[in-house]
Amino acid sequence: xxTSINLVTFSALVYLLWPSLFSSLMATRLQFENNCxxxxxxxxxxxxxxxxxxxxxxxxxTFEAELADVIPVVKTSIADTRMIGRLCAGNKNGxxxxxxxxxxxxxxxxxxxxxxxVVQRIDEKLSALGNCIACNDHVALAHTDLDRVLTSTVVCNxxxxxxxxxxxxxxxxxxxxxxxxxxxxxxxxxxxxxxGLVHPHTSIEDLDxxxxxxxxxxxxxxVNRGSEVIAAGMTVNDWTAFCGSDTTATExxxxxxxxxxxxxxxxxxxGEMRKSLIDGYV
Amino acid sequence: MLYTRRDxxxxxxxxxxxxxxxxxxxxxxxxxDAKIFRFCRSKCxxxxxxxxxxxxxxxxxxxxRLHGKDMTQDSTFEFxxxxxxxxxxxxxxxxxxxxxxxxxxxxxxxxxxTHIEKRLKVRKGKERREAQKELEQSIHLVKAPQVLRQxxxxxxxxxxxxxxxxxxxxxxxxxx
Numbered sequence: 260x261x262t263s264i265n266l267v268t269f270s271a272l273v274y275l276l277w278p279s280l281f282s283s284l285m286a287t288r289l290q291f292e293n294n295c296x297x298x299x300x301x302x303x304x305x306x307x308x309x310x311x312x313x314x315x316x317x318x319x320x321t322f323e324a325e326l327a328d329v330i331p332v333v334k335t336s337i338a339d340t341r342m343i344g345r346l347c348a349g350n351k352n353g354x355x356x357x358x359x360x361x362x363x364x365x366x367x368x369x370x371x372x373x374x375x376x377v378v379q380r381i382d383e384k385l386s387a388l389g390n391c392i393a394c395n396d397h398v399a400l401a402h403t404d405l406d407r408v409l410t411s412t413v414v415c416n417x418x419x420x421x422x423x424x425x426x427x428x429x430x431x432x433x434x435x436x437x438x439x440x441x442x443x444x445x446x447x448x449x450x451x452x453x454x455g456l457v458h459p460h461t462s463i464e465d466l467d468x469x470x471x472x473x474x475x476x477x478x479x480x481x482v483n484r485g486s487e488v489i490a491a492g493m494t495v496n497d498w499t500a501f502c503g504s505d506t507t508a509t510e511x512x513x514x515x516x517x518x519x520x521x522x523x524x525x526x527x528x529x530g531e532m533r534k535s536l537i538d539g540y541v
Numbered sequence: 542m543l544y545t546r547r548d549x550x551x552x553x554x555x556x557x558x559x560x561x562x563x564x565x566x567x568x569x570x571x572x573x574d575a576k577i578f579r580f581c582r583s584k585c586x587x588x589x590x591x592x593x594x595x596x597x598x599x600x601x602x603x604x605x606r607l608h609g610k611d612m613t614q615d616s617t618f619e620f621x622x623x624x625x626x627x628x629x630x631x632x633x634x635x636x637x638x639x640x641x642x643x644x645x646x647x648x649x650x651x652x653x654x655t656h657i658e659k660r661l662k663v664r665k666g667k668e669r670r671e672a673q674k675e676l677e678q679s680i681h682l683v684k685a686p687q688v689l690r691q692x693x694x695x696x697x698x699x700x701x702x703x704x705x706x707x708x709x710x711x712x713x714x715x716x717x
Contacts, residue, residue: 339549361549362627369627380625384575 295503306351357386557585559602
């Protein structure tokens, strides 16, 4: 018989591993209207998911099937286009959209997203924010050429760097960086709070440097049968990932391992935790 | 079919003259540094192409504001600023905003009119004083019209010439 199970520890561990209890056993493969670049047409964070409006509902349905109970899945367009994943940047704290976003779209986003997510439109010359900013909930990598002094058209009308706006809205620490010599950091890496996948030609020194900056384990890999544009081919959050149907099984396994998606059924977790929980048998 | 929303109407301001650009009017020019210039009509567009500075062109709002012809600082301008952080839709708020827009517009135009009135009032007094002075100083230069008519040196003498024209045979025939 068990003498004691530390109830506090148990509940704490369950709380920490809560997202994984919902997890799919593997990253989901899907297509947007026969196109495997899933990260272009969707934006997935821990607090919400944005999906482009497609001709058929299949794209939206896949996201809905995975996520509907947990986070809001919102169909939207940005600047009357469907490539929303590459135009906007966001995490659970906020969402940044380019200045080309129409007023109606902005209002739709604000109405559909939970209140703790700050929706902000910014006047930035580089308007494809999804290509320029890669972020998770704590840290962000930014394009080196983001506007330095920028008039913010918030009511107070003061000058503010785009970097400051990112830090303020997304609640992250911002680093201007390049990945494998590419300035479009947002497109060549996909990061979540638990791991990151970067451009395959990133050198080991770069990988280490980025890893220390982001405080997550990083792996250089590909997606969609060798596509280097990681963020365009897949989208990920702390417990799920969606990638294009061209992604090979090897790539999927790499994704699952680096983003730690392979947490299986609750029973397995408890089995692993059992040893640390039980003091001894009587 | 592509499903795209095309109801994104927004009333913009002309970059040159600052008037509102309604849908279907004007030209938008996008420069290589991604700055967008919107013009309400070809007049403004052509002035821009000539590299004219709107602050120096008299009929633009920019000039008028800069030279104090029009009201510059007022609390009503705050309502019209472009907002980048929206608020959740609330029906009451929307209704009140629509009512408020009308009121604010009226208040703003009244204040602008008083500003111009005040500016012109100063001139009226000055004009009056100048007219008064001129009356006092130069009244001797002015002669009454009656006197002008009677004065022989100022008017040409009237000469009466009698003209007689014989009636021709043709005319007589036509009259009958």
